[in-house]
Amino acid sequence: AQSVAQPEDQVNVAEGNPLTVKCTYSVSGNPYLFWYVQYPNRGLQFLLKYITGDNLVKGSYGFEAEFNKSQTSFHLKKPSALVSDSALYFCAVRDETGGSYIPTFGRGTSLIVHP
């Protein structure tokens, strides 16, 4: 079985400060990991993914994520937050070797960036 946990319902950060949105996962095989963002009344938009290789993945809008196999984590980061980054962020996992082809999503983290 595959699962993903986002331990924080909400993250608050001041504009210009670094931000981190946490994600941990559980798979029986090798993970494919994703981050999506959802703005109000919009569908989820892809930010970045980890398949294999470099543990630090760079994505859209200046976001990056670090894959940590020992801690089974894939935290989303950005060096300097913008007010426009305020949105819902979803982490997702797919077990590449476990035979599942359906991504499982976390419950989401609301990021609020204060001016």
Next chain:
Amino acid sequence: GAGVSQSPRYKVAKRGQDVALRCDPISGHVSLFWYQQALGQGPEFLTYFQNEAQLDKSGLPSDRFFAERPEGSVSTLKIQRTQQEDSAVYLCASTTGVAGASGANVLTFGAGSRLTVL
């Protein structure tokens, strides 16, 4: 089209009514997913199509839920005898590749259909 289109965007149904939600995926996308997103929750998998074949319907919550994709493009999610617990946003997503193929498939989502059952 340029993106995944879903209609209607908003639907209010009385308990017991049948509803149909439509998804127009990106042209040429082989794989199509339906997810249900309850308020304050992440998307929960409902069903998956590869072209016109429904390969996985393990996430459909009851036999009142039915999905089809008869020509391998447009898909319809039908909910019969709606109940209040069916109130949610129904998300459709498509991707170019065959789900499960080598490489990680990135999903393109529609804006969703928000269903409210009174």
